[in-house]
Amino acid sequence: xxxxxxxxxxxxxxxxxxxxxxxxxxxxxxxxxxxxxxxxxxxxxxxxxxxxxxxxxxxxxxxxxxxxxxxxxxxxxxxxxxxxxxxxxxxxxxxxxxxxxxxxxxxxxxxxxxxxxxxxxxxxxxxxxxxxxxxxxxxxxxxxxxxxxxxxxxxxxxxxxxxxxxxxxxxxxxxxxxxxxxxxxxxxxxxxxxxxxxxxxxxxxxxxxxxxxxxxxxxxxxxxxxxxxxxxxxxxxxxxxxxxxxxxxxxxxxxxxxxxxxxxxxxxxxxxxxxxxxxxxxxxxxxxxxxxxxxxxxxxxxxxxxxxxxxxxxxxxxxxxxxxxxxxxxxxxxxxxxxxxxxxxxxxxxxxxxxxxxxxxxxxxxxxxxxxxxxxxxxxxxxxxxxxxxxxxxxxxxxxx
Numbered sequence: 001x002x003x004x005x006x007x008x009x010x011x012x013x014x015x016x017x018x019x020x021x022x023x024x025x026x027x028x029x030x031x032x033x034x035x036x037x038x039x040x041x042x043x044x045x046x047x048x049x050x051x052x053x054x055x056x057x058x059x060x061x062x063x064x065x066x067x068x069x070x071x072x073x074x075x076x077x078x079x080x081x082x083x084x085x086x087x088x089x090x091x092x093x094x095x096x097x098x099x100x101x102x103x104x105x106x107x108x109x110x111x112x113x114x115x116x117x118x119x120x121x122x123x124x125x126x127x128x129x130x131x132x133x134x135x136x137x138x139x140x141x142x143x144x145x146x147x148x149x150x151x152x153x154x155x156x157x158x159x160x161x162x163x164x165x166x167x168x169x170x171x172x173x174x175x176x177x178x179x180x181x182x183x184x185x186x187x188x189x190x191x192x193x194x195x196x197x198x199x200x201x202x203x204x205x206x207x208x209x210x211x212x213x214x215x216x217x218x219x220x221x222x223x224x225x226x227x228x229x230x231x232x233x234x235x236x237x238x239x240x241x242x243x244x245x246x247x248x249x250x251x252x253x254x255x256x257x258x259x260x261x262x263x264x265x266x267x268x269x270x271x272x273x274x275x276x277x278x279x280x281x282x283x284x285x286x287x288x289x290x291x292x293x294x295x296x297x298x299x300x301x302x303x304x305x306x307x308x309x310x311x312x313x314x315x316x317x318x319x320x321x322x323x324x325x326x327x328x329x330x331x332x333x334x335x336x337x338x339x340x341x342x343x344x345x346x347x348x349x350x351x352x353x354x355x356x357x358x359x360x361x362x363x364x365x366x367x368x369x370x371x372x373x374x375x376x377x378x379x380x381x382x383x384x385x386x387x388x389x390x391x392x393x394x395x396x397x398x399x400x401x
Contacts, residue, residue, distance in 0.1 A: 042214070042217065042218065044066050045217070045218045045219070045222075046239075047221075047232065048062055048066060048221065049232070050232060051065070051066065051117075055114050058351070059350070059351035059352075059354040059367075060348060060351035060352045060354075060355050063348045063350070063351035063352075064348060065114060065117060065118060065121070066117075066121065066347070067218065067343050067344065067346075067347030068343070068344050069117075069121040069122060069125070070121045070124050070125040070128075070343055071125065071340065071343030071344040072122075072125065073122055073126045074124075074125035074126075074129050075129075075336045075339045075344065076129075077125075077130075078129040078130075078133065078332045078335050078336050078339070079333060079336055081093065081129050081130045081133065081134075081332070082133035082134070082137075082328040082332030083186050083328070083332070085134040085137055085328040086137070086325060086326065086327070086328045086329055090134035090135075090137055090138050091134070091138070093130050093134045094130065094131065094134045094135055097127050097128065097130030097134075098127070099127075100126065100127030100130075101124050101128045101131070102127070103127075104120050104121075104124040104127055105124055107120040107123065108120040108121065108124065132332075132335055133328040133329075133331045133332040136315050136319065136327070137327045137331065140324070141324070153254050153255040153312035186329060188326075189322075189326040189329045192322070192323070192326060193322065196322070196399070197389075197392045198270075198317075198321050198390070198392045198396040199322060199396065201385045201386070201388045201389035202314055202317055202318045202321070202334070202389045203334050204337075204385040205273075205314065205383070205384075205385030205388075205389060206310070206311065206314040206315075206318075206334050206338055206386075207337035207338045207341050207382075208341065208382035208385065209311075209314075209379065209382035209383075209386070210338035210339070210342045211338070211341030211342050211345060211375075211378065212284070212375065212376070212379040212381075212382055213280075213284070213306065213379070214342040215341065215342050215345075215346025215347065215349075215350065216288075216372060216375060216376060217304075217307060218342070218350075219347070219350050219371075219372060220372075221235045221236065221239060223368050223369060224238065224239070224296075226365040226366075227365065227366060227368065227369050228296065238300075239300075242301055242304040243304060246305040247304060247305065247307065247308040249305055250304070250305030250306060250307070250308035250309040251312070253309065254308070254312060254313055255312075257272060258316070265394075266317055266397055267393055267394060269313055270317065270387065270389045270390035270393055271386075271387060271390050273309075273310050273313055273314065273386045274384070274386040274387035274390075276306055276309050276310060277306065277310060277380075277382050277386060278380060278383045279306070280306030280309075280379060281376070281377065281379030281380055281383070283299040283303045284303045284306075284376045284379060285376040286299050287299035287300050287303055288369055288372040288373050288376060289369075310386075314334070314386075315331060315334070317389070317393065318334060320400065320401075321393060321396040321397050321399075321400050322400055346375060349371075349375070351371075353370070354367045354368045355367070357370050357371060
């Protein structure tokens with residue numbers, strides 16, 4: 001060996017460290033943080049109809065107040081915070097963000113006017129922007145590549161303190177058998193992602209799947225109240241167990257599949273995700289088409305588990321085709337695109353379409369049903385990108401590592 005060349009450079013790789021013993025505890029905490037992130041973001045969708053009625057808003061107007069107000073800050077701050085997380089302590093960013101979005105969610109319940117609600121939703125968006133990117137980056141340094149899709153499957157304020165005290169900042173890239181690189185500039189990260197075809201398809205597939213699934217979920221409580229004449233409490237009682245039971249089941253089933261030996265082949269994972277999204281799109285269309293409440297209920301029980309199935313494995317696959325010093329930024333780019341779709345585009349588009357169907361086609365209370373039926377088939381678009389990602393994912397994964 002040439003004595004003038006460092007050993008790591010001469011070999012081209014470094015030995016990967018053993019997985020850290022606290023990784024399952026960290027996974028539990030960060031899963032809790034992610035669950036709170038989703039719950040605090042979407043809990044307001046249950047009371048869209050009372051808010052609209054009390055403030056005398058159109059569907060487009062209430063969508064702007066509840067969805068777009070949060071989404072504007074959430075999507076614009078996510079990437080710079082993630083780029084910061086690729087350079088500094090991710091645990092501290094996460095704990096501060098968790099405390100902020102939890103406090104602002106509490107404030108949403110105390111507001112007395114539309115302006116106060118608008119400002120509180122701004123605050124929720126600012127806090128949640130710092131949630132997922134550092135979390136997924138930390139988990140990538142706690143679990144080896146084959147296990148990342150599995151891992152990425154007053155509680156809020158208390159959990160922020162727990163994260164700050166209990167989660168140790170792991171060495172970045174410790175479980176990757178590659179030399180540890182210096183932090184990457186955003187432009188370099190973006191240029192690298194564009195060259196990874198599977199990464200592009202994962203970004204597009206994950207974004208469209210989120211627009212489709214959570215865009216529908218955003219308006220489903222209001223749909224049940226209008227088209228099936230349920231009260232606020234009845235719609236919440238119907239949907240709550242679906243998210244708790246079917247959502248948990250979807251997450252656990254995803255984890256079980258990702259733990260199988262065959263899941264070590266990323267092509268299998270990508271194609272499985274595409275198949276799940278296709279099979280879930282069918283009941284998502286029918287649920288908003290049928291007139292019978294029992295039939296709609298059965299179809300929603302089939303649809304909701306799929307909403308929780310795909311995002312964790314997609315994040316895991318994306319982590320594997322991106323080098324360690326670019327992962328938080330890549331994750332933030334996915335979240336940027338996905339949340340522009342499900343917090344800005346989908347609520348506003350459905351609200352606008354509903355108002356249009358009511359005004360120009362005389363659809364009345366059924367206008368929301370027809371607006372949702374416009375969005376429901378887009379799950380097939382998402383599935384196509386997920387399937388295509390499998391074509392080059394093995395080569396892209398090898399290039400990243």
